[in-house]
Amino acid sequence: MKIKAIIPAAGFGTRFLPTTKSVPKELLPIVDKPAIQYVVEEGINSGIKDFVMVTSKNKKAIEDHFDNFSELETILKNHKNESLLEISQIIEKSNFLFIRQREQLGLGHAIWTARSAFNDEHVAVFLPDDIFTCEIPAMAQLIKIATQEKCNVIAVQEVPKEDVSRYGIIDVRRQLSPNLFHVKDLIEKPAINKAPSNLAIIGRYVLSPNIFSSLDNLQFGAGGEVQLTDGIQNLLLSGEKVFAYKVQGQRFDAGTIFGWLKTNIEFALKHPKYSKDTIEYLSMLDKEFLIMQSKADALKKRVTKLSF
Ligand code: G1P
Numbered sequence: 001m002k003i004k005a006i007i008p009a010a011g012f013g014t015r016f017l018p019t020t021k022s023v024p025k026e027l028l029p030i031v032d033k034p035a036i037q038y039v040v041e042e043g044i045n046s047g048i049k050d051f052v053m054v055t056s057k058n059k060k061a062i063e064d065h066f067d068n069f070s071e072l073e074t075i076l077k078n079h080k081n082e083s084l085l086e087i088s089q090i091i092e093k094s095n096f097l098f099i100r101q102r103e104q105l106g107l108g109h110a111i112w113t114a115r116s117a118f119n120d121e122h123v124a125v126f127l128p129d130d131i132f133t134c135e136i137p138a139m140a141q142l143i144k145i146a147t148q149e150k151c152n153v154i155a156v157q158e159v160p161k162e163d164v165s166r167y168g169i170i171d172v173r174r175q176l177s178p179n180l181f182h183v184k185d186l187i188e189k190p191a192i193n194k195a196p197s198n199l200a201i202i203g204r205y206v207l208s209p210n211i212f213s214s215l216d217n218l219q220f221g222a223g224g225e226v227q228l229t230d231g232i233q234n235l236l237l238s239g240e241k242v243f244a245y246k247v248q249g250q251r252f253d254a255g256t257i258f259g260w261l262k263t264n265i266e267f268a269l270k271h272p273k274y275s276k277d278t279i280e281y282l283s284m285l286d287k288e289f290l291i292m293q294s295k296a297d298a299l300k301k302r303v304t305k306l307s308f
Pocket residue numbers: 107127129130166167168169188189200201202203227228229
């Protein structure tokens with residue numbers, strides 16, 4: 001399958017203000033490297049070479065991250081720097097194209113903005129807020145199904161009923177296996193009582209090249225934005241097959257401050273260099289917390305006794 005990636009990275013990152021006033025959200029670190037680098041690595045490990053990044057004003061630092069920095073390399077020539085070597089290898093193996101989205105009109109519009117970079121290739125969409133740790137890269141899992149079944153594939157995950165209005169939700173035509181679903185319809189950010197299921201779209205898609213024409217002239221949808229979910233609904237209406245797959249692995253939502261903190265803690269716990277210190281630090285906090293808790297309980301008992 002001929003395939004290129006689109007990584008939409010044009011959003012303002014308002015949840016991370018004031019940091020994102022000058023630093024793109026996608027470059028905030030998860031332990032020791034920027035969030036977007038994990039996403040590109042997942043793409044490379046899924047066999048993708050071409051990455052189209054949709055950016056906007058104030059995002060030039062993303063272009064710099066995926067470019068050589070010869071002055072720095074000269075300075076570090078005599079000191080082996082593995083992190084720099086890692087990003088240099090990514091740059092060498094891949095092609096990066098940056099396209100500006102002049103107006104932030106929604107995810108669907110961001111994807112549509114990248115259309116001129118595609119001929120007849122399939123479109124692998126990576127939403128960079130979602131980071132996965134999987135034995136087989138999340139995107140590779142979707143590509144395998146898309147190739148075998150000759151269909152569009154979107155990653156889904158079960159979410160608590162009260163969270164459905166934060167996601168695109170699928171309506172299932174037929175469950176094909178424990179983790180694979182034939183999609184009947186999709187709806188972006190439904191109210192709880194309008195959600196056809198609790199299977200939420202999470203940030204990975206393999207779409208046919210027709211997605212661009214499906215997004216042509218699309219009306220503004222949920223939240224007053226041009227929605228990718230509505231574009232995929234148009235693919236369905238035109239007779240294309242859409243499957244949804246429960247990706248095997250763990251998904252981290254680094255798109256909110258608390259989600260980003262949790263992702264950092266989890267990744268630090270798994271990191272060969274930082275896991276020991278992180279475990280020690282968290283156990284120390286845990287002990288302090290237990291002491292504080294028992295002190296608070298003792299105090300509560302005393303107060304209760306006094307009040308009788
Ligand atoms: C986007 C998509 C939505 C999907 C979500 C996953 O929404 O529009 O369908 O469920 O990503 O994170 P956003 O989070 O950009 O509002």
